[in-house]
Amino acid sequence: MKILSPEQLKRVETQTITIQDIELINLMERAANAILNWLKSKIDVSKNSFTIICGVGNNGGDGLALGRLLWEEKANVKIYLQKNNSYSLDNLTNQKRLKDLKIPFEYYDETTKLEIIPNSILIDAIFGYGLNRPIGDEWKPIIDQINQSPNTVISVDVPSGLFCDQLNSEKDPIVESEVTLTFQTPKLSLLIPENQQYVNEFEILDISLDLESIEKEDSQLGYFSMNYVPQFYFKRPKFSHKYDYGNVLVIGGSYGKIGASLLAAKAVFKSGAGLVTMYVPKCGYSVIQTALPEAMVQTDFSDEMITKFPNVERYDTIVIGPGMGTDEKTYRAFEEFLSENDLSDKKLIIDADGINLLSNHPNLLEKLPKETILTPHDKELERLIGSWENSYDKIEKIQSFVQSHELVIVAKGFITQTFLANGEAYFNSSGNPGMATAGSGDVLAGIIAGLYAKQYNASEAAIFGVFLHGFSGDVASQQLGEESIMATDLINYIPVAFKTLFG
C-alpha cells in the first residue's frame, strides 16, 4: 500500500470524485460511515457517549457528519465546532444537516472550557491532512484539555496538530490519541518513532478512493499489510525434492555465541529451505549435532572463532554473521572470502557481527553481490551509514546508501523498514513489543534466508520475511502473552503463521 503525501491524497480525492461521478460531500459521508462502522465493531454505540471536537475544514466536516450518524444511532453526543468566519464548503453542508435535524452543537474558541461528557469517547476532528503550518500556541489550551482528560481519544485521520510527512517541533500542541483512524492510506508520520506519544496505534479505514489513481502516484514509500500476503503464496509442487528449496549455509557462532547461529539455522529450516549446513568454530560441533540434527555441520580449525571461511561452491544462499564476533582473525577471513570468491550468483544475507565488520571496513561493501540483504538494528545501522538527525533524515540516508551500493537493508525496529536497492522503502505492519528479546534478529535473518533460498527474490524475501517474522511473534503472543516470548518461540510459531496466512 503506497504512502502518499497530502498533495497526492488531495489529487487522488479529486480524481476519485470525477471517476466515480460523486461529490466531495459523498466522500465525507463515506469517511464518517467508516468511522461509525469501526466504532460499532468495537462497542454498542447506542449505550455510549461521544464528545466530538471539530475544526473548520474537512476534518471537522468528518466530525460533524459522524456526530449526526451517532445521533441517529441514538448515542449520547456532544458536538463542538470551532468558532470562525470561514469554513470549508462541506463543513458548512454538514452544519446545515445538523441544523435541519435539530441536532445541537456548540461553538468553542481558545478560551472555552470544554464540557467533555464524563466517560465519553473523545473524537478529535480538528485538523487532518490539511495542516500546512504548525498550529499556534493559541491551540494549546484546547489541545491540553483533550490530552489531560481521562477519556479515550480517537483521532480522525491524523492526531490534530501532527504533520503528515514532516517533523513537528517539540513545542507544537498535538493531540495524544489512543487510536487514530486514518483513511485509505497510512500517513508517514503515523509510522515514525518520534510520534509514538501522539499515535499509540492506528487503523486504516477504506473509503474506496480510486485505486488506479493511487497507483499512478509516484511514491517510494509503502506499507506492507496483510492484504498483500496472498501474492506470496507458494505451493510446493508434488514432484519436488529438497534441492528445489535451496541449499543454505549459515556461517557464524563463536565461543559463547553458538546459540545465535543455531537460532538462525533453525529459522531457515522452518521457513521452508531444503538443506542447511552450518559453519562454526569447533566448540559448536556437538552442540549443533544435538540441538539441530537436521543440519550438517562443518567446523573451523579454531575452537573459539571463525578464522577461515569454507568453500561455498555448492551453496546458493549464505547467511553470515549471527554470533560470529568481530575478532581481527575473523575479519581477515571475511575479507579473504569476499575477495577470493566469485559471489555474483550467490544470495547473501549479512547480520549482526557481519554488518559490524563491514562498517569497520567499508571497502568490503563493494565486494558484496548485488542485492545482498543486510539486517541491522539501529546501532549497527549507525555504524554502517553514520548518524541521522531524525527518522525522516534516516529514511533519506538509507535510501541513498542502498542505491549507491545496490543493497537491500532491513532496518530493524518497532516498525521495521525494508529498503530495496532501488530506494523503495516498505514499513512493516506485523509484530509486537514481546519480540524485543535476545535472538529475535537471528531468527529474522534465518527466515529471510529460508525464503530467499526458495522462489522469492531478494526484495520479496526481505519484505515478506519481515512480515512473517512479526506475524509469528503475533501468533506467539496470542498463545503465550508478550512478556514470555523467546526467540525459540518465534521459530516454533512459524508453522502456525504460515498456516494462518495461507491455510
Ligand SMILES: NC(=O)C1=CN([C@@H]2O[C@H](COP(=O)(O)OP(=O)(O)OC[C@H]3O[C@@H](n4cnc5c(N)ncnc54)[C@H](O)[C@@H]3O)[C@@H](O)[C@H]2O)[C@H](O)CC1
Ligand atoms: N481523501 C481523504 O482521505 C478524505 C479525507 N477527508 C477529510 O479531509 C481532511 C482534510 O481536510 P482539509 O479541509 O483539506 O484540511 P483540514 O481539515 O485538515 O484543515 C483545516 C483547515 O485548517 C487550515 N489550517 C491548516 N493549518 C493550520 C494551522 N496551523 N492553523 C490554523 N489553521 C490551519 C487549512 O487552511 C484547512 O483549510 C482529511 O484529513 C480527512 O479528515 C474528507 O472528508 C473525505 C476524503
Ligand SMILES: [K+]
Ligand atoms: K484529527
